[in-house]
Amino acid sequence: MKHFQFPTIRLAAVLIASLGTSTLAQENTGPSTNIAWTIETLNLLRSGDPERGATLNLDLECATCHGATGVSANDTWPSLSGQPAGYTYKILRDYRDQKLSGTQRGELMAYVVEEMTDQDMVDLASYYAQNKLPPARQTFMHDAVESLDLLGDPERLIPPCSVCHGKNGKGDFPDFPALAGQSPEYLTRSMMDFKAGRRGNDVYSRMRLISARLTDEEIQALANYFASISLSTSNE
Ligand code: HEC
Ligand code: HEC
Missing domain, CATH: 1.10.760.10 (Cytochrome c-like domain)
Structure with a gap:
């Protein structure tokens, strides 16, 4: 599909996307990223x-x-x-x-x-x-999903989030995104996009594999959990 770079095709893609459909899923068949x-x-x-x-x-x-x-x-x-x-x-x-x-x-x-x-x-x-990480968006009882962040779930082959995203979701070099204080709807949407394969820019499919093993309820809870973390006082 690489050669379809004509403006009309791009315009059509923008229009389709703005109608709210996501049927364009993975039209890009190349590598997950060029970086x-x-x-x-x-x-x-x-x-x-x-x-x-x-x-x-x-x-x-x-x-x-x-x-x-x-x-x-x-x-x-x-x-x-x-x-x-x-x-x-x-x-x-x-x-x-x-x-x-x-x-x-x-x-x-x-x-x-x-x-x-x-x-x-x-x-x-x-x-x-x-700039500092964003402040917490909300309060949330951590207990239920904190163990997924810290320990993962070996039985379901889910590694701890913190292995890649750093302690308390602070992010890590070079390209592990920070999750602390992130907008909760965005966190949910991006994990659901990975789970459905609509988002496929993660090298080695790491987030597609992990999201697929999480239930929708866990995804929601993890989003609320990370959105409630405040690290905005430090940038360590
Ligand atoms: C093996 C490493 C690894 C583990 C473990 C991992 N992630 Fe990720 N995650 C990544 C990488 C790398 C990206 C960035 C993908 C990209 O390049 O866009 C990412 C992206 C994300 C994003 C999208 C962030 C954004 O700003 O768009 C969310 C949300 C997320 N991860 C949540 C989680 C949660 C919750 C867990 C634990 C259940 C977890 N991740 C475990 C490596 C990991
Ligand atoms: C009209 C609103 C709007 C404007 C203007 C805009 N963005 Fe965005 N941006 C968004 C939305 C919405 C998303 C989330 C897309 C998604 O859900 O995949 C986003 C996503 C992003 C992300 C990915 C965040 C993450 O954690 O993965 C980056 C980085 C970004 N924008 C940077 C920029 C920069 C730089 C500019 C200016 C050149 C810009 N944006 C202008 C709305 C906007």
Whole structure:
């Protein structure tokens, strides 16, 4: 399907996505992402200029939806502040490379990032990364799903979330996203997208496999759990 890059096809894709259908699932049959953590990619990341990123966040109107410092104003749009820069850069590239065209809102972001250069992306990524993680969205009784975060469920071959996402969902280098304080509806939606195979930009299918083993109720509870964690006082 790679050669179908004509504007009309893209426009059709945007229109279909905006109608709310997700039937475009996995039209992209290539690798899950074009990003590899080569020396070049790491050097590009290191060149990120957070001051220019702050300006771009306003000029490109990212702030309208994701907030002036990357803390989203509602429960459905994701926050970006405190995310590892590598993750933000990777997913912006994935949107531009049409790797998330199967998700309901992926086309929106694909449209937003269409004209952006790699340097714009790393500058924005370094700006969000230097800001604190978002504060807790809500309160939630942790007990039921905390063990999935800390211990996983070996019987169902579910590894602990913390192995990759870091302690308390703080995120990890280079591209393990932070989950702490994230918008709960976004967390649920992204796990449901992985589970249904609509989102397939995770290298080695790690999140597709894990989400498929979780019940819908566990996904909901995990989303509430991570949304209720506050690490906003530190950036460790
Ligand atoms: C009209 C609102 C809107 C605007 C403007 C917008 N975004 Fe988004 N963005 C979204 C939504 C909605 C999602 C979630 C998509 C999904 O559910 O897959 C998202 C997702 C993202 C993600 C992925 C978050 C994650 O945790 O995986 C990043 C990074 C991002 N946007 C960056 C940007 C940047 C940078 C800009 C400006 C160039 C921007 N966005 C402009 C609405 C917007
Ligand atoms: C083996 C490593 C690994 C484990 C274990 C893991 N994840 Fe992930 N997860 C990832 C990676 C890598 C991504 C980013 C995928 C990408 O590149 O977009 C991710 C993405 C996510 C996202 C989407 C975040 C966003 O901002 O879009 C959610 C939500 C998530 N994981 C939840 C969980 C939960 C809950 C658990 C535990 C039940 C878990 N993960 C266990 C590696 C892992």
